[in-house]
Amino acid sequence: MLKNIAESINARISDQALNQEAMTELALASFFAGGHILLVGPSGMGKHLWAQAFAGAFELSYAHERFADNASSDFFSKLVPAPDDESASQYPVSRYLSQPGSLFSQIFHASGFENISPWEYIHIINAIDRRKPNLSDAGDGSFPLPNPHFIIASCDENFNLPKPLTDRFMMKLYINYPGVAAEKQILQMHHVGATPDTDHTPICTLETIAQAKEEVQAVAVEDAIFNYIVSIAETTRRVSAIQTGASPRASISLLQAAKAYAAIKGRDYTTIEDVRSLAIPVLRHRITLRPDAIKEGLHAERIIESIIIGKRYV
16 A cells, blocks of 8 residues: 555656655655655755655645744744633733644655754654653643654754754755756746645545555564664664764664565565665764864765675774
């Protein structure tokens, strides 16, 4: 079932965000695995357009919050007029009610994520960890977390976020340039003022999401897969070019993502190739290189690739 859903969603999104099919497939794996994504790319690449198209494929609430250098006023809660009835007497001073802010949408797009404030940082971590059914904030109330809850945190290429925050995102994905032919198509559409003739009927409902997640959970994992994931994570902790290796949380993310990826490919079992395909997007934001390795021009992606093909930097 998930294979058909993923193909339909990817086809829908490709009508609006051209040549991003591979990234969309990885984002869907993260979504159905219960994770969240960091979406990285230069300004003007269409990150917001892609996030809108992604959210539009689901019968879920969606909100976009653009972060600046100061905390967003509607991020955690927002004030709305109290009802004009007898109950309004409960609010004699302000006549306003506090309601959940954009963070509590089922799909939440946080753009300009590199500008997140410490206050917002704490709430994002608490929302991802889901240690309590509600999130609370002094003076702003307590609100239930939605289920499902998917955070798309987008930012420019050169960002420096705290490791405890980035480690909680299942994948770090890059939005790619569309290519010459697709970019020409974009120009032609803008020239004539055309918009994609897209069906806005949701492809995936709450019921089908729940069924798809059950399908992911049921995907079989052989002992060799567990061993392979552990060996990758453990190797990142021993490579001399790496200052901080992948955590057990990273291993769990790689396992869950591989199961979702297998289901998207139409299989009820995982393979070594599933893990290989996902190791870089799942791990590249979770390891920290030593300063001398950075000076030598090494990159996390290059080191992870060398590990998964059996080579190591020592």
